[in-house]
Structures are given as C-alpha cells and as structure tokens.
Amino acid sequence: MNIAFTLCSINYLAQAKTLHxxxxxxNPDWKFIIGLVDKNEHNVDLSFLDCEIIEVGDVPIDGFEKMINSYSIVEFVTAVKPFYFTHFFKKYENADKIIYFDPDIMVFAPLTNLEQKLDEYDIVLTPHFTQPITDKHLPTEKHVFNTGVFNLGFLAVKRSENTFKMLTWWENKLRTECILDLTRGYFVDQLWMGLVPAYFDKVLIDKYPGHNMAHWNLHERTLKGTDNKYTVNDLPLVFFHFSHYSPSKPDEIAAYHTRFSFENRPDIKDIFEKYRNDLLTNRYYELKKVPCYYMRNEKKKKFKKSVESFIRKNLPLKAKMMLSRLLKKYS
Structure with a gap:
C-alpha cells in the first residue's frame, strides 16, 4: 500500500480537499490521509472530505504538550511532520511508500515516476530550483540560503532502516528546534533537511521539472496544456505547488514574488484559475474563518519570543547565563 498525506488545521481544509x-x-490506488493539526471544537461537518482524518492528538509524540505551549501554529504544524510518517509506518504495516504533500498542492498525473525512484532510493527531496537566478527579483538565491535548498512541501520516503533513522533524527530536532527565526538561522522543519544527504544513504535529489513546480522555479520551467493535462518543459507535470497563492488576490501569483505576473507568464494562468475555482467549490471562504484550536496563545507566545530575542541581542553573555539559571530555578 502507498500512502499520501497532508497536514493542516481546519481553516486549510479547502486546500486539503482540493489536493485529495x-x-x-x-492516482486512485493511493490512500490519502489528512493529518488534522487541530481540534474540531466548533463541530464543523468534515464528512465532505471523504478520506481518513487523524488528529494530531492521536499521534504518539513525546513532548507533545511542551511543543504546543512553545510553538506558534506554523512551527507546530511543521514540527509534527516526521511523527506522522513514523505513525503511519507503524499503523499500516503493509505501507511501503509514503509521500507528504503540502495542502496547497494539486496532483495532475500518476506518481509512477516517484514510485520507481523509491524502488531505488529511500528518501526523495526536491530542490526549490536547479538553475541559477541572474536577476534581482524575488525570490532570490539568498532566500534559499536562508530557508533551505529543499522544499519540504514535498517529501517521499520508503520503508527502510535508513528511513527510520532519518525520521528519528528529524523528530529529535523538531521536538525543540522547529523554530521560525531567520535571524538565528532557523526556518522550521525545512533547513534541517539540508543535512539529510550528508547524514543518510540512498537520498535522491530529484530534479525532474514536473515535480514540485511552483512560483520559485518559474524562471526555469514553462507550462503547456489545459484541462488537467499539462507538460513542464515538454515533460508531464506531476504536481504543482500553489505556495503563497490567495484566491482573494486572483491576479497575484504569490505573496513575496516579484519576478513574474500572469501578463508575462500566460502559460500558467489556466492552472491557477482552475485551482482558484476548485478552492471556492471546496468551501474556501467558509473554512478559512474557523479558528485553530492550537492558536489560542499565539499573542503570548509572540510576546515571549520578542522578549527572548531582545535579551539575546542586548544582554552580555554573563548576564544571560545568570538569568537562565534564575529562570530554571523558579520555573
């Protein structure tokens, strides 16, 4: 059995439904699961999803409460990713290959190419792009230095001891260091994955242009086709990642993107229109309003991080050590 899954809170379920x-x-033969990083305290009718849903509270995670209390929702959703992989391998003993997709992805072709690669490799990663950027528009190569060469909106793994070792290592990192703080060199789960090709065997850096096409690699990829049948650089498009796209801004390819527009890239207009229509059909605006259970203390967490950042930047080392001892003593 092959499993594909995504992670999101209720306010992202329109995207998850569109992906499904x-x-x-x-790929009707692939089992799809939504990892719900939320609690359905508002009794939203989730029957329309028509797939298995596993709430994060039902996944064995050592240090779960501490993660909830310290992480922002973005940090928490990304931190639980390796724990879901491990849980699925244990729960479904006949599951051989598991793929994670961000909820804002659509799949347009059979995953045969990836299945074949997982026959040979244990871990498959996709770089954000594979050709140099020569202009000054966003995103730049420097952004990749800061946020990670590999995009963790996608990860494919095969059942193996090598994979289990990687997941254990990744879990240990994300339990306490899935932090969104570029000033300290942290970018949630993604930057850690840059070490995987160095630490583990049988890792494929997959450069196939039809895997994980997104706004950050448009400079090297051209789309053709319509009505669910697309090619990228004359090869089949397998999945497209609509990262940072908002149906509320239909004329904008993505937030933080200045390189292209739908005017100078008419080849991608059709696929974005299709995605927007599917999101609206799948209750985007209704679900978007549902507050996430785990966002209850976001302001408190943000304030705490601001204080910690101020102390880290302004206090001398000796004072920081003394303060750390006091906090441990009275915590």
Missing amino acids: NSLKLS
Missing part, C-alpha cells in the same frame, strides 16, 4: 480530489483522479 486531484490525487483521487490521477
């Missing part, structure tokens, strides 16, 4: 529909159409 596309996967079911193109």
